[in-house]
Amino acid sequence: MFEMMRFFRGQYGSGSTLLDKFSLYMTLSIISPNKTKSRLNNNTRNILHYQPEEALKNFDHVKSLNLEIPSSEEKNDKSFLKWTAEFGTSFKSCVIIGANSISKNDNENSQSRIESQPLILSDEELKLRIVWMISSLMAASSRHYMLKRIVVDFPTISNVVVSDEEKRGKVYMGAEQLSELRLNSVNDEFKLSLERSVIPDLRMKVWYVPKLELGCGLVMSGATLVVIRPMPAMEVDPAVESEPEIVNFGKSIIVPSVQELAKLPLLHLPPRYCHCFQQSPINSNDPLSIPSIPIIDLHRLGTTEFTDSEVQRLHSACREWGFFQVINHGISTSLLDKFRTEVENFFKLPYEEKKRLWQHPDNHEGFGQLFVVSEEQKLDWSDMFYITTLPLNLRKTQLFEKLPIELRDTMEAYSMEVKKLAMVILDHMAKALKMDGEEMRDLFGEGVQSIRMNYYPPCPEPDLAIGFTPHSDADALTILFQLNDTEGLQIRKDGNWVSVTPLPNALVVNIGDVMEIVSNGTYKSIEHRATVNSSKERLSVATFYSSKLDSELGPALSIIGPENPAIFRRVPIENYFKEFFARKLSGKSYLDFMKVKNKQ
Numbered sequence: 001m002f003e004m005m006r007f008f009r010g011q012y013g014s015g016s017t018l019l020d021k022f023s024l025y026m027t028l029s030i031i032s033p034n035k036t037k038s039r040l041n042n043n044t045r046n047i048l049h050y051q052p053e054e055a056l057k058n059f060d061h062v063k064s065l066n067l068e069i070p071s072s073e074e075k076n077d078k079s080f081l082k083w084t085a086e087f088g089t090s091f092k093s094c095v096i097i098g099a100n101s102i103s104k105n106d107n108e109n110s111q112s113r114i115e116s117q118p119l120i121l122s123d124e125e126l127k128l129r130i131v132w133m134i135s136s137l138m139a140a141s142s143r144h145y146m147l148k149r150i151v152v153d154f155p156t157i158s159n160v161v162v163s164d165e166e167k168r169g170k171v172y173m174g175a176e177q178l179s180e181l182r183l184n185s186v187n188d189e190f191k192l193s194l195e196r197s198v199i200p201d202l203r204m205k206v207w208y209v210p211k212l213e214l215g216c217g218l219v220m221s222g223a224t225l226v227v228i229r230p231m232p233a234m235e236v237d238p239a240v241e242s243e244p245e246i247v248n249f250g251k252s253i254i255v256p257s258v259q260e261l262a263k264l265p266l267l268h269l270p271p272r273y274c275h276c277f278q279q280s281p282i283n284s285n286d287p288l289s290i291p292s293i294p295i296i297d298l299h300r301l302g303t304t305e306f307t308d309s310e311v312q313r314l315h316s317a318c319r320e321w322g323f324f325q326v327i328n329h330g331i332s333t334s335l336l337d338k339f340r341t342e343v344e345n346f347f348k349l350p351y352e353e354k355k356r357l358w359q360h361p362d363n364h365e366g367f368g369q370l371f372v373v374s375e376e377q378k379l380d381w382s383d384m385f386y387i388t389t390l391p392l393n394l395r396k397t398q399l400f401e402k403l404p405i406e407l408r409d410t411m412e413a414y415s416m417e418v419k420k421l422a423m424v425i426l427d428h429m430a431k432a433l434k435m436d437g438e439e440m441r442d443l444f445g446e447g448v449q450s451i452r453m454n455y456y457p458p459c460p461e462p463d464l465a466i467g468f469t470p471h472s473d474a475d476a477l478t479i480l481f482q483l484n485d486t487e488g489l490q491i492r493k494d495g496n497w498v499s500v501t502p503l504p505n506a507l508v509v510n511i512g513d514v515m516e517i518v519s520n521g522t523y524k525s526i527e528h529r530a531t532v533n534s535s536k537e538r539l540s541v542a543t544f545y546s547s548k549l550d551s552e553l554g555p556a557l558s559i560i561g562p563e564n565p566a567i568f569r570r571v572p573i574e575n576y577f578k579e580f581f582a583r584k585l586s587g588k589s590y591l592d593f594m595k596v597k598n599k600q
């Protein structure tokens with residue numbers, strides 16, 4: 001390994017005036033130079049005329065890259081301006097520090113202090129600050145644009161800085177940002193974005209003080225600090241959102257594939273996946289003392305002599321646990337086996353093929369993660385594929401038809417079987433709740449069904465990560481198929497996390513928030529989470545079942561009255577789901593929002 005410093009002067013790009021002519025000052029830390037190219041001596045200083053890719057192609061293992069571009073502006077005022085911007089695939093943050101002027105303080109020994117003067121910002125000063133913000137962001141995005149191709153073409157680079165001759169502005173990308181950019185690099189969206197670096201809707205905070213004495217003997221007049229970040233997805237002005245194709249229930253910020261990340265030789269969990277503290281599940285040497293979720297035999301529910309007692313068992317499972325495993329459910333083992341194989345194969349598809357099925361920024365169906373509303377948000381250690389399956393008019397045919405044909409056919413059959421199962425269970429629940437069966441059938445007969453396939457890869461630091469953040473499901477009934485016998489699902493019971501051990505061919509059923517609302521709080525949607533481990537992958541398929549799209553969500557009219565007053569408000573189901581998907585997932589907070597006490 002050796003260190004080398006060189007000057008390059010050259011042309012880059014075609015459209016951008018800022019980048020038309022520039023010289024690159026490159027500090028390259030090189031692990032091994034390309035053997036076929038001539039070796040260069042340490043401390044060699046040369047002026048060459050190259051594009052950066054051209055210059056870099058002589059080197060196999062560029063590790064860190066420091067580019068310096070000449071300043072394009074003539075600086076003829078006294079103002080002071082410095083900025084640093086961080087990018088991954090897209091813009092992440094920019095911090096700007098500016099002042100009208102900066103000069104030496106007469107009192108050399110002064111401490112850092114802010115002069116308490118009235119805060120007066122003249123029009124000129126305000127204009128100057130706006131110019132600073134716009135020019136810094138433009139310069140930052142041009143530099144990011146310049147870097148994208150280099151970063152993708154030179155996969156060994158683990159950190160990049162682009163600064164300028166005057167050291168005014170700096171674009172930075174570290175290992176995490178670079179891996180995000182590379183993981184997204186094969187994506188169609190990303191290819192498009194190679195054209196330019198788009199600055200998203202922004203949120204900015206500006207601080208201003210007329211005079212700021214710095215401890216180092218300098219004094220700033222009109223000192224200004226600006227922090228700029230992308231606006232979280234849910235805060236984007238709905239007026240500028242694109243029109244939904246069919247019904248658009250929501251969107252989620254595009255994030256890299258965890259399955260691909262897990263293939264890298266990671267010693268530590270990347271910081272964005274580090275949740276730091278997870279409460280451990282109940283552990284005991286005596287397995288009998290660990291509570292386990294009830295098992296409901298669907299065959300017994302349908303057999304006259306056992307119906308009443310099994311309905312009572314179902315009722316107490318829904319009230320006290322909100323979760324149960326269902327056996328003898330009527331879905332054939334051969335269909336489950338086939339579906340298992342197809343889903344496993346689906347997650348084994350080459351990444352290139354999966355990219356065609358990735359989420360789009362304006363809709364969350366496809367591969368990715370749900371509920372990601374800000375760039376700072378911690379992520380789950382899992383990939384998922386989400387699609388609305390029923391009713392057919394809500395299905396995104398374009399997405400569905402891109403699925404492998406065998407998976408499509410099996411999913412179609414599975415979706416129908418799960419719908420039948422859901423209706424049988426809902427019918428028994430209506431009996432148990434003393435709710436009018438007709439009201440239940442009317443709400444759910446043409447209900448919305450969606451399928452979410454989850455893939456949890458092995459994780460380098462499983463105790464610091466979470467496969468699926470604690471949450472309750474927003475739907476009425478979730479039917480979960482655990483594809484392999486790797487444990488991971490845990491439910492919160494009396495303040496403790498209890499593991500749900502997969503039973504062969506059983507399905508896990510849980511009450512979602514819609515059913516808690518419909519049952520007016522008698523049935524409970526229970527918080528659950530998925531943990532990960534260091535050696536085994538885990539796969540599951542959750543099928544969510546909700547009431548029909550044109551229904552109103554609220555406590556069932558046939559069960560409320562003076563002795564059972566409604567504790568939840570009534571809202572159109574479509575609005576309920578749109579609001580749900582616009583939020584960050586956080587336990588049962590959304591259900592609290594639906595309680596009557598919160599009515600505004």
Ligand SMILES: O=C(O)CCC(=O)C(=O)O
Pocket residue numbers: 452454468473480488489528529530539540542
């Ligand atoms: O993978 C699991 O066991 C949990 C999945 C889940 O909770 C969900 O998809 O909502």
Ligand SMILES: [Fe+2]
Pocket residue numbers: 471472473478528542
């Ligand atoms: Fe869930």
